[in-house]
Amino acid sequence: MPALLTYQTEVQADWVDYNGHLRDAFYLLIFSYATDAFMDHIGLDSDNRTASGNSLFTLECHLNYLHEVKLGTAVQVRTQILGVDRKRVHLYHSLHIQALDEPVAVSEQMLLHVDLAGPRSVPFSEGVAKRLLEIQAEQVDLPRPEYVGRVMQLPG
Amino acid sequence: MPALLTYQTEVQADWVDYNGHLRDAFYLLIFSYATDAFMDHIGLDSDNRTASGNSLFTLECHLNYLHEVKLGTAVQVRTQILGVDRKRVHLYHSLHIQALDEPVAVSEQMLLHVDLAGPRSVPFSEGVAKRLLEIQAEQVDLPRPEYVGRVMQLPG
Numbered sequence: 001m002p003a004l005l006t007y008q009t010e011v012q013a014d015w016v017d018y019n020g021h022l023r024d025a026f027y028l029l030i031f032s033y034a035t036d037a038f039m040d041h042i043g044l045d046s047d048n049r050t051a052s053g054n055s056l057f058t059l060e061c062h063l064n065y066l067h068e069v070k071l072g073t074a075v076q077v078r079t080q081i082l083g084v085d086r087k088r089v090h091l092y093h094s095l096h097i098q099a100l101d102e103p104v105a106v107s108e109q110m111l112l113h114v115d116l117a118g119p120r121s122v123p124f125s126e127g128v129a130k131r132l133l134e135i136q137a138e139q140v141d142l143p144r145p146e147y148v149g150r151v152m153q154l155p156g
Numbered sequence: 157m158p159a160l161l162t163y164q165t166e167v168q169a170d171w172v173d174y175n176g177h178l179r180d181a182f183y184l185l186i187f188s189y190a191t192d193a194f195m196d197h198i199g200l201d202s203d204n205r206t207a208s209g210n211s212l213f214t215l216e217c218h219l220n221y222l223h224e225v226k227l228g229t230a231v232q233v234r235t236q237i238l239g240v241d242r243k244r245v246h247l248y249h250s251l252h253i254q255a256l257d258e259p260v261a262v263s264e265q266m267l268l269h270v271d272l273a274g275p276r277s278v279p280f281s282e283g284v285a286k287r288l289l290e291i292q293a294e295q296v297d298l299p300r301p302e303y304v305g306r307v308m309q310l311p312g
Contacts, residue, residue: 018202019272024214025185032181046174057224058180060308063217068275083310090310110308116175119224149307152216152264154239154246 003078003094003142004041004135007034011073022069028061031093031107034077038091042131054122056089056111064147067104074098081136082148086123087113089132092145106147159234159250159298160197160291163190167229178225184217187249187263190233194247198287210278212245212267220303223260230254237292238304242279243269245288248301262303 007030015026039045039056069075076096083090089111094103115122124132163186171182195201195212225231232252239246245267250259271278280288 019211023185023188024217025181025188028184029179029181032179055175058219058221060221060306061180061217061219062308063214063219065214065216068213085310085312088310090308108308110310149309150216151305151307152218152246152266153305154241154244154266156241 003080003092003139004038005076006037006041006079006093007077009033009075011069011071011075013071016071020071022071022073024063024065027065027069027095027105028063028107030075030077030095031063031109032058034079034093035091035109035111038079042135043125043128052125053116054125055114055116057114057119058109059088059112060110062108062147062150064106064150066102066106069095069097069104075104080139080142080145081132082108082144084129084132084136086129087121089113092148094145106145108145108148159236159248159295160194161232162193162197162235162249163233165189165231167225167227167231169227172227176227178227178229180219180221183221183225183251183261184219184263186231186233186251187219187265188214190235190249191247191265191267194235198291199281199284208281209272210281211270211272213270213275214265215244215268216266218264218303218306220262220306222258222262225251225253225260231260236295236298236301237288238264238300240285240288240292242285243277245269248304250301262301264301264304 017023080092093107095105173179236248247265249263251261
């Protein structure tokens with residue numbers, strides 16, 4: 001099974017800079033909507049969040065910008081689980097123009113399961129944990145993505 | 157000389173999620189506006205961009221989310237140059253609630269100087285390069301920030 005197709009959109013007028021290109025922060029907004037869709041997919045949908053008072057918080061995020069994207073372009077996000085523990089999920093999103101393989105941007109993210117009433121970190125419910133492990137098992141043959149675990153530095 | 161104060165704002169209604177907290181992508185939008193202000197500061201302001209056809213593109217970005225930020229909160233961004241070469245600047249932004257020392261989020265970024273007509277990477281103009289080195293010299297006594305050069309991974 002390939003990476004999950006978690007989000008599709010066209011690049012909106014509000015998201016482009018003075019050059020008519022998608023601004024850095026709005027690549028992340030698209031990935032953020034993909035994380036919302038991923039939450040729905042594992043049973044942390046908005047109904048569940050209201051009932052349980054639990055959600056995912058982003059702890060850390062790494063983005064690589066590989067190509068410019070213009071206003072109106074149809075894009076999609078694919079999502080791979082890199083790792084899971086009792087309270088955290090380590091995700092990898094890639095942004096693609098339509099169905100092209102080569103990504104235009106990628107993002108590695110660490111998300112923490114939180115009880116909003118604290119807020120404090122809490123283990124995933126049994127159902128969510130089971131769903132995460134199922135997806136991880138389905139994706140076991142996916143290669144480790146190129147832009148994972150990078151340290152940022154000037155070349156040379 | 158401390159880090160530059162590059163941007164100040166209040167958290168806008170459009171930037172908060174269903175919890176009333178600043179959404180992950182909008183921390184980056186605030187940092188993105190701080191980068192715009194930094195560009196103004198080094199002589200890559202919008203007039204110059206139009207005249208020269210040059211701008212800065214984000215190549216890579218790393219974010220750490222340290223505290224939640226609520227709607228209406230007054231925040232400010234401080235900016236430190238971590239490194240410079242002929243075409244690149246390695247920046248560190250930190251987001252603070254008003255004048256508090258402890259950041260609520262930080263971002264390490266690698267930016268590339270680009271001729272938009274290509275687009276292709278080009279060296280900084282002499283004036284911009286001089287300004288970057290001046291700021292770097294002014295900040296020489298600032299300690300290396302905590303969240304630099306991190307590799308993302310699950311604990312344990």
